[in-house]
Amino acid sequence: MTSPFRSYPGMVGGLLLLIVGVAALFGPWLAPYDPQQFHPQVRLQGPSAAHWLGTDQFGRDILSRLLHGAPSTVFFGIGATLLGVAAGTIIGVIAGVAGRWVDSVIMRIIDGFLAVPDLLFTLLIVTILGGGMGHAMLAVAVAFTPGMARIARSAVLSIRTREYVLAAVARGESSVYIVGREVMPNAMGPIIVEATIRVSFAIMIGATLGFLGLGAQPPSTEWGLMVAEARQFMFRNPWMVVVPGIAIALAAMGFNLFGDALRDSLDVRRSH
Amino acid sequence: MTEFTVYRRGFMVGLAATAGILPGVSLAQAGDPVRGGTLRISHSTRIATLNVLTLSGPAEYPVIDMVYSGLTRIGPDNTPLPDLAESWEASEDATSFTFNLRPGVTFHDGSPLTAADVVATFEAILDPDIPSAARAVLTMVERIEAVDDLTVRFHLSTPFADLPFSTAHANARILSKAVVEGDLSQIETTANGTGPFKLETYDSARIVRLVRNENYFIEGKPYLDAVEMHLFPDLAAETVNFLSGDVDVMLNVQQADYDRIASAPGVNALRVPSGRYINVVMRQDQPPFDDVRVRRALAMAVDRQLLVDIVLEGLGRVGNDNILSPEFQFYIDSPEIPYDPAAARALLAEAGYPDGIDITLVASNRPAIRGQVAIAIRQMAEPAGFRINVESMPHDTYLANVWMQGNFYMGYWGMQPTEDATFRLLLTSDASFQDTAWFNAEFDALVELGQATVDPAERARIYAEAQELILRDVPYIVPFFEDVLTASRSHVEGWTVQPISRVFFIEDVWLNRS
Numbered sequence: 001m002t003s004p005f006r007s008y009p010g011m012v013g014g015l016l017l018l019i020v021g022v023a024a025l026f027g028p029w030l031a032p033y034d035p036q037q038f039h040p041q042v043r044l045q046g047p048s049a050a051h052w053l054g055t056d057q058f059g060r061d062i063l064s065r066l067l068h069g070a071p072s073t074v075f076f077g078i079g080a081t082l083l084g085v086a087a088g089t090i091i092g093v094i095a096g097v098a099g100r101w102v103d104s105v106i107m108r109i110i111d112g113f114l115a116v117p118d119l120l121f122t123l124l125i126v127t128i129l130g131g132g133m134g135h136a137m138l139a140v141a142v143a144f145t146p147g148m149a150r151i152a153r154s155a156v157l158s159i160r161t162r163e164y165v166l167a168a169v170a171r172g173e174s175s176v177y178i179v180g181r182e183v184m185p186n187a188m189g190p191i192i193v194e195a196t197i198r199v200s201f202a203i204m205i206g207a208t209l210g211f212l213g214l215g216a217q218p219p220s221t222e223w224g225l226m227v228a229e230a231r232q233f234m235f236r237n238p239w240m241v242v243v244p245g246i247a248i249a250l251a252a253m254g255f256n257l258f259g260d261a262l263r264d265s266l267d268v269r270r271s272h
Numbered sequence: 273m274t275e276f277t278v279y280r281r282g283f284m285v286g287l288a289a290t291a292g293i294l295p296g297v298s299l300a301q302a303g304d305p306v307r308g309g310t311l312r313i314s315h316s317t318r319i320a321t322l323n324v325l326t327l328s329g330p331a332e333y334p335v336i337d338m339v340y341s342g343l344t345r346i347g348p349d350n351t352p353l354p355d356l357a358e359s360w361e362a363s364e365d366a367t368s369f370t371f372n373l374r375p376g377v378t379f380h381d382g383s384p385l386t387a388a389d390v391v392a393t394f395e396a397i398l399d400p401d402i403p404s405a406a407r408a409v410l411t412m413v414e415r416i417e418a419v420d421d422l423t424v425r426f427h428l429s430t431p432f433a434d435l436p437f438s439t440a441h442a443n444a445r446i447l448s449k450a451v452v453e454g455d456l457s458q459i460e461t462t463a464n465g466t467g468p469f470k471l472e473t474y475d476s477a478r479i480v481r482l483v484r485n486e487n488y489f490i491e492g493k494p495y496l497d498a499v500e501m502h503l504f505p506d507l508a509a510e511t512v513n514f515l516s517g518d519v520d521v522m523l524n525v526q527q528a529d530y531d532r533i534a535s536a537p538g539v540n541a542l543r544v545p546s547g548r549y550i551n552v553v554m555r556q557d558q559p560p561f562d563d564v565r566v567r568r569a570l571a572m573a574v575d576r577q578l579l580v581d582i583v584l585e586g587l588g589r590v591g592n593d594n595i596l597s598p599e600f601q602f603y604i605d606s607p608e609i610p611y612d613p614a615a616a617r618a619l620l621a622e623a624g625y626p627d628g629i630d631i632t633l634v635a636s637n638r639p640a641i642r643g644q645v646a647i648a649i650r651q652m653a654e655p656a657g658f659r660i661n662v663e664s665m666p667h668d669t670y671l672a673n674v675w676m677q678g679n680f681y682m683g684y685w686g687m688q689p690t691e692d693a694t695f696r697l698l699l700t701s702d703a704s705f706q707d708t709a710w711f712n713a714e715f716d717a718l719v720e721l722g723q724a725t726v727d728p729a730e731r732a733r734i735y736a737e738a739q740e741l742i743l744r745d746v747p748y749i750v751p752f753f754e755d756v757l758t759a760s761r762s763h764v765e766g767w768t769v770q771p772i773s774r775v776f777f778i779e780d781v782w783l784n785r786s
Contacts, residue, residue: 036651057582058647058648213637218662218664232507232528236532
């Protein structure tokens with residue numbers, strides 16, 4: 001395996017991730033103002049020395065709101081992906097290891113779910129569960145599960161017939177040992193790559209739900225919600241839309257580029 | 273962007289007069305009206321029903337105002353004008369009213385309008401088994417009598433000088449007797465009225481199209497061949513379509529867009545001071561709002577001028593918890609409630625909440641200012657010890673789960689034509705939308721008395737006393753009165769809105785293409 005940071009996209013992705021990571025971990029302490037504090041005298045202004053990224057309709061500092069919104073936005077993406085990956089991996093490994101009719105039944109059901117696009121599936125779940133960050137995260141996780149299950153299963157299938165697995169079977173090891181010590185460690189590569197890329201989609205779906213009013217609720221500083229709230233004022237202060245919009249794009253791009261680079265460095269066929 | 277103007281009431285009343293009268297003047301100066309053309313009106317809320325007895329949607333009112341006529345109609349100066357009734361007389365003691373109908377009026381299906389249709393309509397409105405919004409203002413009507421084919425007499429159980437206002441209620445339009453006695457559910461989607469326009473297409477998800485009624489009872493009107501009501505669920509799309517000239521009239525303009533639209537070329541923006549308000553509902557039959565000191569503390573924790581400046585963009589006036597606005601005849605000047613979080617915190621402590629209150633304030637997402645006011649109040653009331661969690665929700669969810677049930681939410685009401693209608697809508701114990709649990713027998717008695725009193729000086733005294741009770745007990749926080757905002761392209765002549773936004777006089781509108 002080569003370092004993913006040696007490729008140009010990998011470097012850019014890594015740099016973006018670093019920025020997003022710092023904002024997500026330390027954003028609330030870096031913010032110059034209370035994100036909810038009104039400054040009525042300087043409403044809807046562009047960047048200035050006092051407010052680096054301008055102010056919104058209540059005169060709230062956009063930079064402070066952006067930094068306070070970073071943790072919820074980024075951790076939403078990571079949390080939803082982790083949940084989806086965990087559920088999908090378990091289902092995929094069960095299908096892949098069990099084989100035969102268990103595999104067929106699980107995979108046909110998964111295929112059914114895969115027929116529905118991620119965003120549509122998420123919207124459907126949120127509509128049933130009701131809005132809010134928790135429900136939205138759960139919905140994204142559920143929507144990710146079928147895809148992850150397919151990837152986990154294919155990884156398991158390609159490993160199941162390798163010599164070291166057959167050797168373990170010949171040694172008479174328990175199936176838990178075989179899955180845990182022989183199959184899983186070798187199947188994790190593709191799963192991690194896929195998960196990294198999916199974080200970017202989760203961030204975008206989360207922002208979309210916030211934008212549609214189904215995720216975070218005002219006065220939350222979640223980025224998608226910031227764009228939605230800003231839309232009414234975008235002709236008076238375009239910065240209100242542009243700033244959180246670019247932030248979402250950069251965070252998504254960071255995970256996406258890094259995931260691509262990670263895949264390239266893990267994939268033996270393409271690394272040379 | 274950042275200039276703030278503080279309006280004085282005197283100036284605003286002057287503006288109200290200008291807004292009410294000037295369109296008429298400019299109409300006279302613009303030359304002779306030309307017949308023909310289609311007027312396209314955009315709106316952002318669905319025309320969910322055409323049921324004239326019950327509907328209450330902002331875009332539904334102009335449709336029924338075009339299709340139906342009432343006995344009387346509220347004019348720009350907030351007084352009743354003749355509509356189907358040419359004239360009316362009240363008995364000396366205001367217990368009997370005689371309305372003389374216009375001769376020769378026909379419904380859109382060709383049948384003639386007679387006193388029997390009027391009687392059938394008002395009997396349906398008063399029938400408790402038929403849902404109707406106008407019943408609350410007609411409770412004193414004992415009997416309606418058709419004296420002859422063109423004369424209708426109302427017999428009242430108590431004297432009521434404002435009956436011609438009640439008969440002008442937007443939901444008290446005259447249906448034909450055949451419709452009332454037939455299957456009433458058909459008025460949800462069809463309409464047979466006597467108004468200036470006839471319903472041609474009704475598609476609640478897209479468009480409602482009306483065409484000229486050639487037999488309208490005012491000779492030569494309407495001027496327009498047709499009117500189309502186009503639905504734009506997305507506010508940004510509505511604005512873009514209006515500015516590009518794809519529609520002629522924007523029924524309601526959002527405060528945030530008003531300056532941009534008003535300064536666009538070829539656009540006439542109209543701003544009419546109104547008694548339309550946001551009210552913070554605080555149910556009194558449960559803690560914490562069962563204590564008037566908590567309600568007063570919250571009232572003092574709201575910076576009203578700031579709300580007018582940043583939420584209404586200056587397009588409104590400060591309110592001080594009186595649900596009557598200065599336009600009302602018997603309005604009393606309410607003392608200013610200054611923003612004083614320290615005093616509010618002290619009062620909250622005195623009420624038994626020294627550590628403040630944690631509470632959830634619900635705001636629906638339509639109109640957009642509901643949520644913005646809630647967020648602003650959350651921020652303003654924080655130093656006073658109110659830790660408010662704002663919960664926003666889609667309007668339909670709010671109507672189903674919170675409205676009339678919750679203990680702390682944002683209400684939004686249009687202006688009513690009279691003091692009596694305003695009080696009976698929300699505040700009397702048997703009000704149509706009683707959501708405060710403020711059951712005050714003294715207030716109820718004053719409203720009854722005010723309704724039955726004819727002498728204006730005496731009524732002024734009674735209604736002043738009723739308003740004093742409102743100011744004393746703070747059933748609602750009314751932080752401001754919002755101006756009604758609308759806009760039309762400059763070729764549209766005669767488009768106006770009224771402070772109560774129920775009558776639109778679209779039969780006077782014409783298109784000046786010269």
